[in-house]
Amino acid sequence: MAGHQKQHPLTEVLTKGFDPALSVGSARPAVFRTSTYVFSSPESAERAFDLMAGRAQKQPGEEIDLVYSRFNHPNAQIAEDHMVPLEAGATCALVFNSGMAAIMTSLMAFAGPGDAIVYTVPIYGGTQHLIQDFLEPWGIRGIAVPAGDTAAIDKAIRETQNLKIVLIETPANPTLRMTDIRRAVETTGGKALVMVDNTLLGPAFQHPLELGADLVLYSATKYLGGMSDLIAGVAVAKDPALLGKIRSKRSLFGNILQPDECWMLDTRLPTVNLRMNKASKNAQRIAEKLATHPAVERIIYPTLFTNDEQKRIFAAQCDFPGAMLSIVLKGGKAAAFDFLRNVRLARNAVSLGGVETLSCHPKTTTHSGFTDEESRQAEVTDGLVRISIGIEDWRDLLADFTQALDGAQ
Numbered sequence: 001m002a003g004h005q006k007q008h009p010l011t012e013v014l015t016k017g018f019d020p021a022l023s024v025g026s027a028r029p030a031v032f033r034t035s036t037y038v039f040s041s042p043e044s045a046e047r048a049f050d051l052m053a054g055r056a057q058k059q060p061g062e063e064i065d066l067v068y069s070r071f072n073h074p075n076a077q078i079a080e081d082h083m084v085p086l087e088a089g090a091t092c093a094l095v096f097n098s099g100m101a102a103i104m105t106s107l108m109a110f111a112g113p114g115d116a117i118v119y120t121v122p123i124y125g126g127t128q129h130l131i132q133d134f135l136e137p138w139g140i141r142g143i144a145v146p147a148g149d150t151a152a153i154d155k156a157i158r159e160t161q162n163l164k165i166v167l168i169e170t171p172a173n174p175t176l177r178m179t180d181i182r183r184a185v186e187t188t189g190g191k192a193l194v195m196v197d198n199t200l201l202g203p204a205f206q207h208p209l210e211l212g213a214d215l216v217l218y219s220a221t222k223y224l225g226g227m228s229d230l231i232a233g234v235a236v237a238k239d240p241a242l243l244g245k246i247r248s249k250r251s252l253f254g255n256i257l258q259p260d261e262c263w264m265l266d267t268r269l270p271t272v273n274l275r276m277n278k279a280s281k282n283a284q285r286i287a288e289k290l291a292t293h294p295a296v297e298r299i300i301y302p303t304l305f306t307n308d309e310q311k312r313i314f315a316a317q318c319d320f321p322g323a324m325l326s327i328v329l330k331g332g333k334a335a336a337f338d339f340l341r342n343v344r345l346a347r348n349a350v351s352l353g354g355v356e357t358l359s360c361h362p363k364t365t366t367h368s369g370f371t372d373e374e375s376r377q378a379e380v381t382d383g384l385v386r387i388s389i390g391i392e393d394w395r396d397l398l399a400d401f402t403q404a405l406d407g408a409q
Contacts, residue, residue, distance in 0.1 A: 014082075082269050087209065106246050108249055115162045116142070295329055300327075302318065326387065336383050355390050
């Protein structure tokens with residue numbers, strides 16, 4: 001570029017880090033299916049292994065030979081380079097073969113036996129089980145605190161011994177309770193890393209790195225992939241040294257995303273903002289119109305928040321409300337099941353963030369492993385239905401939900 005002028009993110013996601021000359025002139029990246037790579041010289045092989053093992057640091061502009069696809073490969077590098085401009089404040093990214101792989105690898109890179117993790121609840125059920133059923137028996141304590149409860153989070157951060165990680169999911173799944181990221185960072189004061197699961201609003205509508213977080217985590221299966229046809233995860237950071245420690249664990253665990261899936265994910269990244277904006281507009285229209293339906297106890301959606309603190313956090317750290325909403329039906333589980341049985345356009349399936357609308361009953365699916373006390377604390381009730389709004393015409397979705405709610409009364 002003339003004068004090396006910095007490009008805007010929506011341009012960089014299509015141009016950064018990909019050289020057509022290295023792909024026989026292909027305008028878009030090819031798929032590199034290979035397990036090992038030929039070194040340009042013995043010295044280059046030595047240098048590549050020193051860098052991979054952390055015995056040396058890459059110099060600016062230095063080109064490094066690839067080694068083995070468990071450690072890195074061209075499609076991973078391209079997808080990672082294209083992820084960086086989407087995440088405000090980021091300089092580096094790593095791709096994983098699932099969102100859980102990204103979370104597990106990141107936690108295990110910085111916490112060991114005797115250490116502690118403070119985490120907000122509700123949180124994705126898989127993350128909670130990872131902490132409770134794997135990390136805690138291994139000697140890493142998990143301290144659960146209610147999402148959005150600033151005083152409780154402050155107290156846990158200040159009083160927890162050997163605290164290494166503060167893990168925040170905001171908005172929380174499935175109640176959309178929001179946690180003040182900047183406040184958690186300030187309270188932590190550098191004594192622990194602040195990691196944010198940004199799957200529900202990022203990278204388009206919430207920017208944790210700009211609020212001081214150290215690491216942003218994604219289930220790229222959701223909005224980043226957007227088509228419900230791949231499983232992937234991403235970790236993004238401002239500090240390359242931080243991500244370097246996670247990279248070494250990824251190489252050890254072998255949970256890098258494979259070339260075909262990296263290629264698929266990379267093709268979706270240029271349209272993330274388009275898809276998320278469309279779905280968010282749909283969701284806001286639908287949520288606000290369904291709020292007065294007689295079968296509805298309440299609609300959980302950011303523009304309908306009534307709690308002053310939740311309204312403040314939303315206004316302070318989110319650009320738009322997003323495409324997730326939850327409906328709490330007056331008739332409990334029976335009404336929720338009737339609603340799911342009667343919807344025609346919204347598929348009854350777990351996951352979220354696709355172009356199609358999906359709906360589920362968290363109490364008996366994604367959060368079914370919770371104890372009664374955990375469900376109560378997380379406010380995952382019998383009557384709660386979680387809906388991921390897609391990019392269909394919102395009027396068709398509204399008509400479908402209305403007739404399903406009529407049948408659930």
